[in-house]
Amino acid sequence: MDTRIDLLPMLGLERGDAHIIRNAGGLPTEDAIRSLSVSQRLLDTREIIVVMHDGCGLHGASEDEFAQALVADGVLPSWRLGAFDDVEATLRHSLLRLRSSRELPARRHIRGFVFNPETGALREVLVEG
Numbered sequence: 001m002d003t004r005i006d007l008l009p010m011l012g013l014e015r016g017d018a019h020i021i022r023n024a025g026g027l028p029t030e031d032a033i034r035s036l037s038v039s040q041r042l043l044d045t046r047e048i049i050v051v052m053h054d055g056c057g058l059h060g061a062s063e064d065e066f067a068q069a070l071v072a073d074g075v076l077p078s079w080r081l082g083a084f085d086d087v088e089a090t091l092r093h094s095l096l097r098l099r100s101s102r103e104l105p106a107r108r109h110i111r112g113f114v115f116n117p118e119t120g121a122l123r124e125v126l127v128e129g
Contacts, residue, residue, distance in 0.1 A: 036048060036104055050095060052115070
């Protein structure tokens with residue numbers, strides 16, 4: 001979701017090469033998985049790349065404080081913020097979730113990266129299995 005992330009040149013892609021699903025934290029939420037399922041089942045894509053980034057607003061955020069602010073406004077969402085303390089651990093968990101999502105027929109080619117918006121560096125995060 002971060003405006004500093006320009007995925008096409010970062011990944012060496014051109015317009016039309018990839019379906020890009022952006023959300024806060026780069027997390028595999030139910031809606032993100034729904035969109036990935038549509039991409040794979042109806043549009044025949046076969047690879048998934050998840051890009052998270054250093055300095056994400058969800059890194060170190062408080063689930064409780066966010067939920068309390070929503071309740072104070074009379075809002076009771078069906079979703080959680082998705083706050084995390086470790087970007088690489090969260091990315092590994094996200095990759096495992098996607099690899100186990102039966103909604104996705106193509107789960108063999110799922111990779112994850114962390115982008116550093118200050119340096120432009122992109123580092124791959126590997127997961128066993």
